[in-house]
Amino acid sequence: MGVLQPAAQEKTGKIKNSRTSDTVMEFIMYVIAAVFLLILIYPLFFIVIASFSDPSAVAGGQVWLFPKGFTLDGYKELLRHDNIWTGYRNTILYTVIGTVIGLAVNISAAYALSRKDLTGRKYISLYFIFTMFFNGGLIPTFLTIRDFQLYDTFLVMVLPFSVGVYNIIVARTFFQTSIPGDLWEAAQIDGCGNLRYFARVVLPLSKAIVAVLGLWIAVGYWNSYFNALIYLKNPDMYPLQLILRNILITNQMQSGMGTGEAAQIALRLANMMRYSVIIVATVPIMCVYPFVQKYFNQGVMIGAVKE
Amino acid sequence: MKSGHRRPGRTWGQIKRNWGLYALLFPAAVLTLLFAYKPMYGVLIAFKDYSPALGITDSPWAGFKYFEKFFHSYQFSSTIKNTLIISVYSLITFPIPVMLALMVNQMRPNRFRRFFQTVSYMPHFISTVVMVGLMMILLSPSTGLVGNLYSLFGKEAPDLMGSAGWFSSVYVWSDVWQHVGWDSIIFIAALSAVDPSLYEAATVDGASRWHKVRYIDIPMLMPTAITLLILRVGGLLGVGFEKVYLMQNDLNATSSEILSTYVYKIGLLSSQYSFSSAINLFNTVINFILLIMVNQISKKLSENSLW
Numbered sequence: 001m002g003v004l005q006p007a008a009q010e011k012t013g014k015i016k017n018s019r020t021s022d023t024v025m026e027f028i029m030y031v032i033a034a035v036f037l038l039i040l041i042y043p044l045f046f047i048v049i050a051s052f053s054d055p056s057a058v059a060g061g062q063v064w065l066f067p068k069g070f071t072l073d074g075y076k077e078l079l080r081h082d083n084i085w086t087g088y089r090n091t092i093l094y095t096v097i098g099t100v101i102g103l104a105v106n107i108s109a110a111y112a113l114s115r116k117d118l119t120g121r122k123y124i125s126l127y128f129i130f131t132m133f134f135n136g137g138l139i140p141t142f143l144t145i146r147d148f149q150l151y152d153t154f155l156v157m158v159l160p161f162s163v164g165v166y167n168i169i170v171a172r173t174f175f176q177t178s179i180p181g182d183l184w185e186a187a188q189i190d191g192c193g194n195l196r197y198f199a200r201v202v203l204p205l206s207k208a209i210v211a212v213l214g215l216w217i218a219v220g221y222w223n224s225y226f227n228a229l230i231y232l233k234n235p236d237m238y239p240l241q242l243i244l245r246n247i248l249i250t251n252q253m254q255s256g257m258g259t260g261e262a263a264q265i266a267l268r269l270a271n272m273m274r275y276s277v278i279i280v281a282t283v284p285i286m287c288v289y290p291f292v293q294k295y296f297n298q299g300v301m302i303g304a305v306k307e
Numbered sequence: 308m309k310s311g312h313r314r315p316g317r318t319w320g321q322i323k324r325n326w327g328l329y330a331l332l333f334p335a336a337v338l339t340l341l342f343a344y345k346p347m348y349g350v351l352i353a354f355k356d357y358s359p360a361l362g363i364t365d366s367p368w369a370g371f372k373y374f375e376k377f378f379h380s381y382q383f384s385s386t387i388k389n390t391l392i393i394s395v396y397s398l399i400t401f402p403i404p405v406m407l408a409l410m411v412n413q414m415r416p417n418r419f420r421r422f423f424q425t426v427s428y429m430p431h432f433i434s435t436v437v438m439v440g441l442m443m444i445l446l447s448p449s450t451g452l453v454g455n456l457y458s459l460f461g462k463e464a465p466d467l468m469g470s471a472g473w474f475s476s477v478y479v480w481s482d483v484w485q486h487v488g489w490d491s492i493i494f495i496a497a498l499s500a501v502d503p504s505l506y507e508a509a510t511v512d513g514a515s516r517w518h519k520v521r522y523i524d525i526p527m528l529m530p531t532a533i534t535l536l537i538l539r540v541g542g543l544l545g546v547g548f549e550k551v552y553l554m555q556n557d558l559n560a561t562s563s564e565i566l567s568t569y570v571y572k573i574g575l576l577s578s579q580y581s582f583s584s585a586i587n588l589f590n591t592v593i594n595f596i597l598l599i600m601v602n603q604i605s606k607k608l609s610e611n612s613l614w
Contacts (some may be wrong), residue, residue, distance in 0.1 A: 061455030194327025223434030248440030249476025
């Protein structure tokens with residue numbers, strides 16, 4: 001089977017051109033690129049160094065390139081908050097299970113839709129695509145979820161919104177362009193049915209699209225708070241993002257505190273924690289993506305463009 | 308492909324033979340039916356005096372009462388105006404990822420280019436909650452990076468998160484910051500499909516780099532760009548709930564209340580289900596009409612269309 005692997009061709013370099021206008025253009029371009037990089041990286045870098053710095057130095061504008069008054073107090077404070085850890089656990093559960101369900105549902109539907117000999121293909125596609133442009137809206141969807149007794153359950157976090165039409169379109173295009181049709185004919189002659197062909201032949205050839213969609217879906221689950229906000233009531237089931245919202249944005253830590261020195265310290269710790277909590281919540285997902293990035297070319301690019 | 312009538316017997320034969328494909332489609336189709344199409348039926352409550360005890364079917368009809376209520380409410384013009392300002396403003400930033408892609412395409416495939424792309428995708432993986440938390444920290448006039456920058460020059464920083472006048476700019480440009488790299492992927496992909504012999508021919512004809520960008524790259528990007536633009540216009544009134552909701556506070560309330568946040572507040576926070584659904588439906592219908600119109604215009608002008 002190895003021979004049939006879709007060849008990921010790197011584009012060969014363009015012909016060099018040594019004219020001065022080109023050199024000038026190149027120079028300007030790299031300057032713009034450098035400035036752009038700085039604007040992207042610096043705020044992220046700042047959060048990292050601020051999380052290790054004395055908060056009064058951060059607030060006083062003394063932290064620019066290196067941490068000032070190195071401290072781990074923000075992280076220590078974080079360790080004491082149990083709800084962050086239950087949130088972490090919940091998010092991991094939702095992400096892993098949601099991604100498995102999402103991949104299974106979307107990849108298999110996409111493959112079926114990629115087959116030209118699927119009778120009614122056009123109408124089935126339309127059935128899915130229509131939901132991209134028209135939907136019941138918040139309240140009718142909420143009522144539906146409640147009617148199905150899914151409100152405040154584990155299932156509501158991983159099942160109802162697992163069909164991603166955009167994902168299906170991208171994967172469908174991938175299958176159309178990179179799985180040769182002759183393969184199916186050959187398999188058929190050998191007496192192989194659709195399901196076995198899909199599992200044994202198509203999937204092993206489609207690691208790129210599985211990796212890319214898996215990343216998209218996982219990032220979606222890892223980062224989502226809206227469904228939890230609407231469909232969950234029990235705080236023990238809250239995902240990390242909902243807990244982060246309370247710490248970072250609505251600032252519940254600070255409310256209900258008295259004045260005086262104790263309150264000052266509490267406020268200080270809460271402020272420190274805001275930096276470290278950002279790091280702790282973001283680093284895991286950032287760690288995954290470089291591993292999947294190498295598939296972007298094969299996966300997204302083929303999938304998205306030749307629509 | 309052969310045209311002409313397909314005999315029903317053959318069609319059934321084909322469906323039967325490919326039952327495996329329908330089995331693959333089944334989970335996605337059922338989930339779509341339950342969680343996308345069933346709520347569409349619930350849209351009826353926009354025309355009814357919905358009462359949970361009676362259910363959707365048995366609640367009494369209310370005609371266009373709730374639509375009129377919305378049109379006459381003092382929130383009507385302000386939510387629409389705010390929604391439009393934010394979405395049109397976002398639309399204007401549409402060419403930025405295209406320009407980024409053109410630039411990346413000019414870079415030689417080397418380490419810098421890889422690094423540049425890796426970094427430019429990174430902010431996309433930050434969750435909305437963390438992103439807004441980040442903005443609150445960095446843009447704070449007293450303790451944030453912006454505040455510190457201003458005080459470096461001895462000036463007073465504007466309160467970017469807490470003023471109505473800044474709201475749309477902060478919303479839109481933070482979005483550009485976060486997603487520009489990611490949004491450019493699809494254009495980079497389109498450019499990687501350019502036949503290298505086109506560049507070679509252009510070089511032979513004495514074209515400079517700029518000429519190649521102008522006459523080869525940009526025309527190559529047009530179909531992809533137009534398709535994406537149509538989709539964006541179709542969602543013109545569909546400014547996302549998540550980020551705006553998190554960015555809202557008492558100080559920017561006059562320019563931050565948009566249709567989706569209003570629907571949420573009316574519907575889920577004050578339980579006026581029918582009223583909320585009416586506003587939502589109004590929003591969806593306008594989007595749908597816009598989409599059809601833009602698609603039609605694009606079909607006439609450029610032969611690019613979604614269907």
